[in-house]
Amino acid sequence: MAEQRTGAGDTRSEILDVAERLVQRRGFNDMSYADIAAEMGITKAALHYHFPGKAELGESLVTRYAARFQDALRVIAADQADAARQLEAYCAIYVSVLRDKRLCLCGMLAAEYNTLPLSMREAVANFFEENEKWLVDLLSRGRSAGTLTFNDSPEQAARMIVAALEGAMLVSRPYGNTSVIDSVAGQLVSELVPRTGRRRQ
Amino acid sequence: MAEQRTGAGDTRSEILDVAERLVQRRGFNDMSYADIAAEMGITKAALHYHFPGKAELGESLVTRYAARFQDALRVIAADQADAARQLEAYCAIYVSVLRDKRLCLCGMLAAEYNTLPLSMREAVANFFEENEKWLVDLLSRGRSAGTLTFNDSPEQAARMIVAALEGAMLVSRPYGNTSVIDSVAGQLVSELVPRTGRRRQ
């Protein structure tokens, strides 16, 4: 096998790990090769071997993040029986990201959207598209089963959920705590889950 | 009088106008003195005469924006009789900003929060604080008058509104149109305004 260390990823994925955290905390344009290199104890030139340019690094960052997010959504769909608990689990992802002092990677990149290379923009747009698709499916099934209730279409409800969660992460920073995301996640669930469908109350 | 041109602001406020638009579209860290100077047809050195450093420029940007926002809120409170229409007018501010291809200045700066000078962070935090205060007051009055209905506290509802609108602007960029903010603004109003309180339907 070509693996060098047991239990640790290769250099390429370690670069992505470090870069991802830096982007989520500081933004893509305020994350430099020098930052990553310093943290990893290697040189900038070594980074360029793995990712020729910043655009390639950024694109890999988004596609890996989107793939991992989709994996998490599949796990939620498999683990949780009813739609109401799947919605709770979905919101919990956002809460946990913020607790690690990070913004959603694609939420951060959405703010920087106008300055991103085209390949990254497409990957970011794709993330939100897939995200909405999954939510629309969840909402449709929940409505049919009677475990979720909402006005308007599943598409509109899905956009509200994404907007509220992404916005909650965004404004949590100046607030300096997680009260906004906690409150928003709680309100989304309590508004969409009918009283009879809740575990306690 | 010290005014140079009728109907036009002085250089200082013209700098702020240009810088503000650049920040709302590209972000504070991706807006440079060179960008502003080129657009105004003056040199970078002239900018430094009006604003010694970028931190001072940024702080002026936020405090002016926050003051103008408060003015708009006062106009809404004076013009619109009932709370339901004030909420509509509040949402309309966000929609109009996005239609000009801008993000909320403080929403953008919230994304860049970790990289901002301290003076700017405080000004941004203050914007959201004042914003929430105004909404809490609106929601409280609306609930008392019966023109607005919502679960939880006015504070929680206010945070949901801000998060949803800021998030809608954010994700609208990758979506490439205003469908998200339009949908979110519509949903917020229709959820908070009881059917009997609406003008038509």
Next chain:
DNA sequence: GTCTATAGGCAGATAGAC
């Protein structure tokens, strides 16, 4: 108030040795 000129630093990126 605005200019020219320039300093000093950091960005992304490349060449070539090992």
Next chain:
DNA sequence: GTCTATCTGCCTATAGAC
């Protein structure tokens, strides 16, 4: 794969003439 060394360009900022 990782290194040293270097390039070019842009950034914020300053000095001093006009």
